[in-house]
Amino acid sequence: MSVDHIAAGSADPEVVTQRMNQLLEAHPGAAERMDRMALLQGMLAGSEYLVNWLASRHGELGWLLEEGILETPRSRKEMEESLAGLMAIYPAPKALRYFKHRELARICARELSGVAGLEVTLGEWTQVAETAIHAAATWAVEEAKKRFGDPVYTGLDDPEPKPAGFAVIGMGKLGGGELNISSDVDVMYVHTSDRGTTTGPKKVHLHEFFTHVALSTTKLLNDVTEDGFVFRMDLELRPEGPSGEITNSIGAMETYYESYGRQWERQALIKGRHCGGDLAVTEEIMKRLQPFIYRKYMDETALKEIADIKNKIDRSLATKKTSKSPADDIKLGRGGIREIEFTVQALQLLYGGRNKTLRARSTLKALDACQAVGLVSLPHHADLKDSYIFLRRMENRIQYDSNLQTHIVPADPEKRDALARLMGFAGEEPGEKMMKETARRRKRVREIFDLFTLEKESEAERFPAPLEDEEAIAHWLDSLRFDHPMASARALLLLRDGPAFSHPSEKSQRAFNRFGPELVAKAAASAWPDQVILGFANYVEAKKGRDQLYSLLDNHRPVIELLSSVFSSSESLTASLIRQPDIIERLLAADPVGMPADVAHYHAEFSRILRVSAADSMLPMFNSFKMAENLRLGLRRILGLAEREELMKGLTWLAEEYLAAAIRIALESLPPRPKGAQWALVAAGKMGRREMNFGSDMDLIALFDHTGAPSDRESCREWVGMLIQKIIKLCGELTTYGYGYQVDMRLRPEGESAPLVVSLASAQDYYSGRAGAWERLALVGARTLAGDGKLRERVDGMLLDFVESPSPQDVEQIVAMRDKMSREKVKRGVVDIKFGQGGLVDVEFICQWLRIDKRFRQDSFEPFTVTLLREAKRHKWLDAQMAQTLTRGYDLLRAVEDTVRMNREQALHAIPEWDTALIKRLSRTVETEAGTEKFLDHLKETMAQVRSVFTQFFSGREAG
Template sequence: MTADDSLIAQLRERAPVLASELPRVLTASRFVRAALPVLIDAGEDFADWSRSLAAGELAAAVDAALAGVDDPALAMQKLRRLRRRYMVRIAVRDLANLASLDETLGDLSDLADACLGSALRAVEQRLQARHGIPRNAAGEVIRPVVLGMGKLGGRELNFSSDIDLIFCHTDSGETDGPKVLSSDEYFARLAQETTKWLVAPTADGFVFRVDTMLRPFGSAGALSASFPALEDYYQVHGREWERYALIKARPVAGDLAAGQRLLQTLRPFVYRRYLDYNAIGALRELKRLIESEVARKGLANNIKLGAGGIREIEFIVQSFQLVRGGSVAALRDTRLRPVLRYLGENGYLDPDDAARLDAAYVFLRRLENAIQMYADQQTHTLPETDEARAALVAALGFADWPALLQRVDAVRAEVERQFARVFATAPETAASPHQALVDALWAGSVSGDAALDALCDIGFRQRPQAVLAQIESLREVRLVRAMREDAVQRLRMLLALLFAEALTQRDPESALIRTLRVVEAVAGRSTYLTLLRESQPARAALVRLCAASPWLTDFIARAPIVLDSLLDPRSLYAPPDREELFAELRRRAEALRPPADTEQAMDLLRHYQREITLRIAAADLVEALPLVKVSDRLTWLAESIVDQALRFAWMEMQAQYGTPLRRDGTAAGFAVIAYGKFGGIELGYGSDLDLVFLHDCDQLDADSVGGARRIDNGTYLARLAQRLINWLSTQTAAGRAYEVDMELRPNGRSGLLVSSLSRFADYQKNEAWTWEHQALTRARWVAGSPQIGAAFDAVRRDVLMRVRDTETLRREILDMRAKMRANLDKSTSEVWDIKQGQGGLVDIEFITQYLVLRDAHKDAGIVQWSDNWRQLEALERAGSIGAADVRTLIDCYRRYRTWAHAQALQNAPLLCEAQRFADERAAVTRLWSRYLGAGA
């Protein structure tokens, strides 16, 4: 009987679930084969190996093993034997296909956490017995923190991996014992001794190899740094590769809560506030260095560092984390697979590509573990001996070595393909045909008529002088003049690429001049210049949009964060529908909790508003959306922003003041009512929001409950209203979401900022002017308490359906229209005001509003809708207006709005030549006379 047969026989009864797989496991791992007899002699319960380890079980086992052990040598022996026991268990379960990859990596990481944590605590007790407890100047205890980096930080530790650690401590001071040490010396000793407990070789081997080279200043730096020293280091000396490394950082030992606070403090260093496309270049350069090292050392068969290996998958995922992690919380995860899954589910990667990358990662990590489980050696290279190859074939269940090698080659080819696409070489390697001209213009070696002739020769024939002037303007921008020479060179490369892109447009001069205004606006942000230089789709989309609209050019220049939206043409020209708008904003906002995150939350609203507005405008300009759909989406966007802003405002108020209650003990409600274009679902680009706020609190003098402070409910609701306005309209570095107009509230500017529902109803029924009832025809609930929304609808219906004296109504509406025209109509003998002029937009709205107020008492369907279009159709159904007249008014309204909409995108006034829309104006004027003229 062979040794393997003997092992299998001994284990068959003890662990029947393992018996069938044991021959393959023993072939796959010399390490397991050597360790099993030792565990058998120690009385190991192999039947227990059929189950997964419970959360915290490893930590409890390590603590139990070291409990009451004062002798360091004995403690180190126990740690090593326990490590061997669990490493064998983990290897057997993995090789026997009883554990998933995530379970194997998680168990290995938990084992490292547990051994490190127990060693740290044991060493700390011995140090404190000699030197006392370290304290800062205020007498507070200074605590150790150990950050796990790399695979350990991501809970993805491989079988024979080093553990990358950064030791640190919460503050500076000294110990309070008889043998005083400075905190730096104390924690250096703690780090040194803890490392020794893990790495020192004994008769029982070692626990884990430890690498501390990722600490500040590497081998020249202190073994443990205080939090202030760490913060200062990353702020002053932090390098790009350290950002990359800190993506994986996780507190693994010591004061874990303090470690989380430290990482929160360091987050702005790791994750830029804005999209950071420079990170791709930095990662590309790091990959080049790795490739050089692979070639120098002959590591082509290294499945970690070689082409198509594990590191390339990590780089793909971490490039998205570095670029977007500042704005997308879900990307700030230390684990690779959840982030990769998120990238596929949310359109950052093609879902099929993400799935293929995940499958490749699982295969390569299982391959890596199997290579290391063979002899518990730290290697990532495919084996060369027949025995090791046979072991690997057995571990992964392949028929033979060629079959396994074929699969390895296919997986690596797929990873290499996807890596090449994400990290496509920057275009500076393939110069634009216009590069020489741009360089000459920039240097001034070609100027005057020669420069104009050169621009004409390549296609800028209409206004070459304007192009030249814009280039000279860009060259003189202060931030451009302050650039280093290499940055200026990259800027010139971008300009040459933009020349080529602009020359594909119908009006190349306008396209280039406007695009260069955007470049001028982002000159101080190298990440956006990098994006435009490296992404042809983004560059093409920017030039196209700037060519189409000066309004959009200004919009992008004021909010360059929207440049990110240009990367994917599929989403750029397909803005989301209402449900998607709300769901996406809520998803992005779910991790934010004002007041702690107020600034970040305000920026989120503004960035989201700009991102979606750009996508709507892009779809509009390529005629992917008709006018009505454009207004719908702009309105839905405003609804989603108001809804989320109100949620944030409530969070702020409740954190400070608790909740206002009604007399019956239920929470008071607050609702937002939209008027005007917002209420009428007709928002355009840059529209203000006309809002009215209502509440249902019936005890305004009572105090709020449950907060850090109490204020009376009336003050509470007024502050809530003001905060909501601030959330929407405050100017921040990211701009403002919307301008807010509150003049349509009861009593206008002199009225309360928020009204009770009962007061609003009384005002509308007994005090409101006719023009306020006209405004009410276009009002609707958009956010806040649905109960108040339903009650508002009832009030609106009751007021609008009141029986009115027709002649009085007609006269008051005519008087109001006359005042508006006298003050607002900009028409002259040469131009006509499409909004306020006779026969224009406002006349159509007044005709509709007059008929609604006149006839709503006859048919409740007339007041069902708040938009002009559906109100006219309801009036037709009620017999208040003929079908032909409705078609005329709707057709004229649509043509006017389409033209006005196009004017807005061109930054042009709503004034057209006097004879334009002559037929439409005449038709509307005729219907005005029919319904509102004398004797109507």
């Protein structure tokens, strides 16, 4: 059998010929086994990645061509024996990677040759992952035992020590037994108990032991070496997500889900299954979690929340205006794989509490169960099942090619045709045939998904009365809880017909009649309905080009939700969008909203502006970029794409790079520097601690020194003073796009009574004797940002010495100052989330004092307070209850502050108890379970709990 003969019947003869010759050149002996090589025809056509791997590995092609390797599936036992054999020869990292790749080649060849169907392929690949994960976890436990001894625990009612175990719970497609070829593996780690230690000479607590095991397991599987990686490990489904512990005890995990578990976590745990380590540990935790996952009563909120999650996915895809259309995403796009999975999971959550037959982890098995009990009709079952298999087959074939985690159908016509032939489409233009069939299936899937998840509301289909009938429309809006229904009714008419004497096109009016009801629905679902409608009206007036904008809104409905999120969340971001209406194109192009904050990008953009702009346009361009980035970061936070930590880091990085650019301008405008003059600029307060928010000032301290003659001292001070004044002016100058930042210099030694710039000698004298305890707290996290290197080192050292040298009277002074602050700064009739008792300052003071007392030096670029709370919990500087109270209190208070600051971009922190509109808005936006009526009570109770911890923490405490 010749190469040409094998290639002739393949999906891509030219590619198969080239790749077959590549393998034969690398492994000449394979030419004697062309009958076996013919079995690789599909893989040769479909996976450049695996062909390159086989060509570069001695012996692997020969193994793949052995009799029986490709004809029959391999059992879990066979895989374990194969891996054990490799681990006897190679170190664990290399053995695991060899095992994964040779199994991938075998499975790919079997599926693409037609020997194995989809369900067999997914099952075998899942077993590969389970085998590797179990081996890695076992290896990690044994290595940890060699170092620390055996882990043992004692029960609450049984003091007899027992062995403690570690397990890996598979989630997502791994848990469902349907893992796709280049997927991350979603896992959670769990261990028996934290109550105990190891038995070895290097005894450690169980939490430390199992954290070490979890980190080792992840590293062994996840790290990229010269042999690649085994599997990308995704741990974000664990309790508290990325900020949570990497592994939890059974008790801690049960408590978390009982107390704080959310709807999406119930949905995720449907798939939870043992995938490695101690089986008894998994069985125990999953038994305890069953009542959380499957409730006894029908939980109809599941349908709405699953639909909301999918809407967020649609909205995210709508912001990606790249060469790849959302229609090409067969997983996340409309009618894709995710909608089939969500439909099935919604029915499982809704009815699985009463009917255990629905609790299958596999999507296909669960779908069969739904049909068997009458929840899904036979036609719907057939449509969903056939489409699921069709789309998962396509997904595998897309991923085989380059071993990349992608679900996008290739745009290149030749690649699309090759994919189509691998899918079984023949004849002329197979790619076109495949796309038509895919579109047909996805349209049907979306119809079924909508049938199960969409609320049937006539209001969402059309306006209930002509918009000209303002009273009828206002009555309707009032029923949808609009606070100013008449104003919003008039704004709707304005949106359709434009201002007086304007002539809107029939095209734009028809478009508005189509998307207008959805706009109202999105507004009604937001925290501030009227502001959404009025925001749209103002934005349309500023944007111009009504036909083009309305076409965008009509054809890309998730954009309506995106804009609604801005208008309902922030007056300042709304003003930014109206001031720069064309910024929406930047937000919809190249997925900028999907990109995390990036200090390198900020540096590059400010540098570009300095390089290409005329002097008089630099500041406006600085502020335009700052405004756009504030809007982008705000959107990421509003849309749930970024956690608060990213927002704080991003805003701090943005301020730092703005400041660095302003310094460059300022230096160029000054006279020559006096001989021997040195300067340093210190970031303090929230800027130093990387906790900036919308509207935050830059807290700065300017210091100088001179190495020349004493007579030059004053000229040095004057020159540095001019530099700082110029920086302050540049940062605060009002332009067309607003101003940059207000600079606050009050934290300098001696405060406002001192000169703007202070000599190093004066600062050293002040911090060694006259500085107060509050300044020690204020300078926690302070760091130099700019200036001369040697002076910066001396200043950083001086600040560190000051912060880490508390006096015995500090605690008493801090408590007295904190009480004075709450008496003098808090007005009657308001809840002050910052200065009030139990406010943010209480949490920050505790964390700042812990940093001082424990000599904790943060080496990460994460925001200070959240990092310190995490470290306090890890090192047990606070007991578990205190740490939990502070963490949850800080989260709520920061959520309220974020809402208020994002709205006005001002340092607002007082909530008047009489301001029912603000309280209503906060209750809707912060999304506590307390509801509007009880929101203020919930906030006060949380602050009372924080104050109790503050009092307990500082009671009887002394420095050192």
